[in-house]
Amino acid sequence: MPAASFPADFLWGVATAGHQNEGDNVTSDTWFLENVTPTVFQARSGKATNGWELWEGDLDIVAGLGLNAYRFSVEWARVEPVEGEFSSEALDHYEAIVDGCRARGLAPIVTFNHFTSPHWFAGRGAWLDPEAPELFARYCGVVMDRFGDRIELGVTFNEPDLPEMLTWADLPSFVADLERATLAAASEAAGVERYRAGNVMTREDFPGMRAGMTAAHVAAKATIKQRRADLPVGLSLAMCDDVAVPGGEAVRDRKRAEVYDYWLRLAADDDFVGVQNYERLVYGPDGLLPAPEGAVLNGMGTTVDPDSLRGAVEYAYAVAGVPVLVSEHGVSTPDDSIRADFIEPSLDGLAQAIADGVPVIGYCHWTLMDNFEWIFGYGPRLGLHEVDPETFARTEKPSADVYRQLVARYRPEA
Template sequence: MALSFPSDFLWGVATAGHQNEGDNVTSDTWFLENVTPTVFQARSGKATNGWELWESDLDLVAGMGLNAYRFSVEWARIEPVEGEFADAALDHYEAVVDGCIARGLAPIVTFNHFTSPHWFAKRGAWLDESAPELFARFCGVVLDRFGDRIRLAVTFNEPDLPEMLTWAGLPDFIADLERQTLEAAARDAGVEKYRAGNVMLREDFAGMRAGMTAAHLAAKKAIKARCPGLPVGLSLAMCDDVAAPGGEEIRDRKRAEVYDYWLRLAAGDDFVGVQNYERLHYGPEGLLPPAPDAVVNGMGTAVDPASLRGAVEYAHQVSGVPVLVSEHGVSTPDDEIRAGFIEPSLEGLSAAIAAGVPVLGYCHWTLMDNFEWIFGFGPQLGLHSVDPETFARTAKPSAGVYAELVRGIRSATA
């Protein structure tokens, strides 16, 4: 099947500050990694040392023939103390933006990729009534510095993830350990309630959702006030949920509980980000196991390239706005699976576009193996491997496959 994409399509890779930069010491996640007990299986430490190696990392992206790079600006670095903004951090991120442009890469900037400042978590994070105003102020400071050079602005990364994880069948001890982690953090920080975006208690879901909703709207207003033409959206974690005969009610209930609220909110935005990793089949009794001969990913579900098209089409169906594939990939140590997964996934995306879904771009997750939150450095989703001692990046075969596909597509539409 020939792959057909618009000539202005954004081809990129996605990364995240805390997962790559290292030494994000004034963040809530760093604090949670270092309390006892903690749900984090490892500490991020230097991560992939991306704070120092950002220029050569951009060279990797450009060297693959891509034209976009999604990354996050770390609020904890820019505002390490409430009300005090660090020029050095702003200088750094401005240099990254300018480095993207110098290499022909459109900067796609995420303003909250799960992590926030330690001081913000001490206030209760998104449960705090001042959270929307504080987040909007931070976004405004960033926009004042280099907003004129950003291509797309993503306010939040996967604000629907807590609800999605309630459908993931995680063992009870994980929720118990998350609670113990937050209790230890509150104790060590000397506050009644320490809250964070990537370790969340079920009883806080409604309040956190309300806070993030208000913060998204306030941030969008602040961004548009400074750069009216800059497209703004948020990115959602989205499985492709499929109903086997009799499974329609369960599939639809999951969609309603996890995605639909945010997709309806995105209807007022310029685009919605879709972050897709799996297709799940539901029968009348619930989630169906993968076929006995299925190739499975690190989550134990079947690797199915058709999942991307399904997730993108559903996101557009409900939101009515253009879609950015802000993340897509597969967790596996077997790079042959990853390398073989990319082209059929893009075939499905091309078919969705041909069917009328407006898609702005595709960002593969991720440029390199990195710190995968509570799972530490175990999961492998990168197009490059990273030496844990020297931080040397080594391209996997999948990086070459992706690069070759993109070069072919871009040359055909040039």
Template sequence: MPASPFPADFLWGVATAGHQNEGDNVDSDTWFLEHVSPTVFREPSGRAANGWELWESDLDLVAGMGLNAYRFSVEWARIEPADGEFSDEALTHYEALVDGCLARGLAPIVTFSHFTSPHWFAKRGAWLDAEAPALFARFCGVVMDRFGDRIAIAVTFNEPDLPEMLTWADLPAFVTELERATLEAASRAAGVERYRAGNVMLPEDFPAMRAGMTAAHLAAKAAVKERRPDLPVGLSLAIVDDAAAPGGEALRDRKRAEVYEHWLLLARDDDFVGVQNYERITHGPDGPLPPEPGATVNGMGTAVEPDSLRGAVEYVHAVSGVPVLVTEHGISTPDDAIRAAFIEPSLVGLEQAIRDGVPVLGYCHWTLMDNFEWIFGYSAQLGLHSVDRETFERTPKPSAAAYAAAVRARRAPAEVAAAAATEA
């Protein structure tokens, strides 16, 4: 078999998120925002993919693909639906999920905040509230006390850099206006001065929100480490592979400084940093360059570029100096043939990064199945399985088999090498 840079303990997984998969997350800020008027959300999440009920068969899908890791989030709003009141039912559910992973040979990668927060927390101003870091750390401590001894990796925050990144996405002005109108409607409906959320932010709040999430990450990490000093803790970042055409270096570097630098410097004191990569953008002197004529494009309108994963992880490690965990990587497209063809060359690029010295702990594809994609509702498809919106039946796409085959080819040489080393 060919030599592989992936060690036998490399984590091969898929990533999901509670609100996007579970359904009926009624005590969350996002659920509340989905139901005010006007709202920036295209449609409400409803039952999502009904993952709250179908979690066992979903884990069977993951194990059936030959993977050894599963990334999911614990929903703060389910566990603490009211300030200081913790749900034993929700904790029991997530504990069963962790144990279900272990029973199937899957390392549980647990995200503590995947954009959503409790409704009561949003009424306080979310990450603008001075007590937010302590409240988040309290929640993380409760989770750790219940089943923290059995999880493999802890991710405090999912993409806290996304608001700044979206300022570079050239979104129409009406999107920002509708976000503002959504929060104003939510504030009125909740009877508070400022209803705030982690996935709908106002530009003037960015600095204070960033400061609040930074303090919350540090407080959460301390709570986790207090209970398990050995548990790897980090956060995951949205990372575009920003390239530069001649004359575009200054623009690329300014984006990196505005969007990523704060978090990558913070991550220098963490055990790893999560990379979530979906595209490459090439900057010219006057802005991003359009795709080449005839190029295959993704749902964001940028060219499909499998090598963007290599570029993203190399950049992140160069700045942070810590190991990388690919916590999300995928492609938004209704054409699964594009997704299936995208996986193998992406992993070839990741192999090259590892050979060039980047310590990579694992790779999680986004996502196990088509789900609720935030303000876009159910219009975007990124799953390895389709989901019937009425029956919730999961159907594997060709990309699921393509990913399983790519992993199988890489796990086998690593496991053979590990066995040989043990015998020696």
């Protein structure tokens, strides 16, 4: 079988997110939600991986993997900690990261909203606020004015479809109850009628939040394009590879319609769509089928299936019809040998999708290092590197070297 092949200009990267890595994101909605009582968060982010201070070394690690791209997020809460007041210090910091990427041969892929928003914005109701699109677009414009001329791709939103996806995850009812209690506690603590956030959401808010994020995406894209018409802009979606055994097609198609299709159709007007894939789920006539006996399982309890990436990418392209960026892909497991064995067959499947006509522009592994995984705290392990919780020292796992060697094979000209 011939070796997998990728376009010469393919982007090979890793993905990270500000709140999950930087630490001390004290003016954000997520920080506030972590610190109310009760809270759905199992731990507080605290210093996270101390990425705010250690970013230069992290870029050296990325470059040392032989990659040519780095996806990271700009924290709106740091850039605009008080409504209408923009922080020169934060903008200087993110500009330095962009320039640091360029100096190391890394294409900067910037996410403008990776779940978190400013505390003041959440106090206004977040994406339920009629002025939310204008406020978000204004922030994006400030970021673009500072360093938008040097970034490679712009991602407006990270996984705006995640709330709908989680309704299919069969979570125990107490999770939704605790999310509701968290928002109620935050509203009381902030002295507002409705404190809302993009990553802790009640079901009755889904339609309004979706409408707000949709309008914000459109407004932000217009603002970004006004400043740089040639910059490719899109959004990134959480996408399982949903497949069906005979009789399960109706259930699978209903999930696709409820979770992905709205956003994929929206992405049809964008320059690309980001796909973030972690699992394949198999549906029968009565719903989700259990993992086969003896299957290797990920941290979500589902089968580790490398071919899920190919399936998710092919479906995204079939609906959206625009180029695909794999903006996240990985596996949650404390056993790094599973991760190390997972990468190559996943990339083989991605190469097959490309050979079959899907225009894929890049692949970003999630993630560079173990970090703060939102409501699950520091339990899940998805990194190519370990992080010492006291010293913040980064230690390479065997999977990092596997990825390095694969990219070297796929980029012989580098």
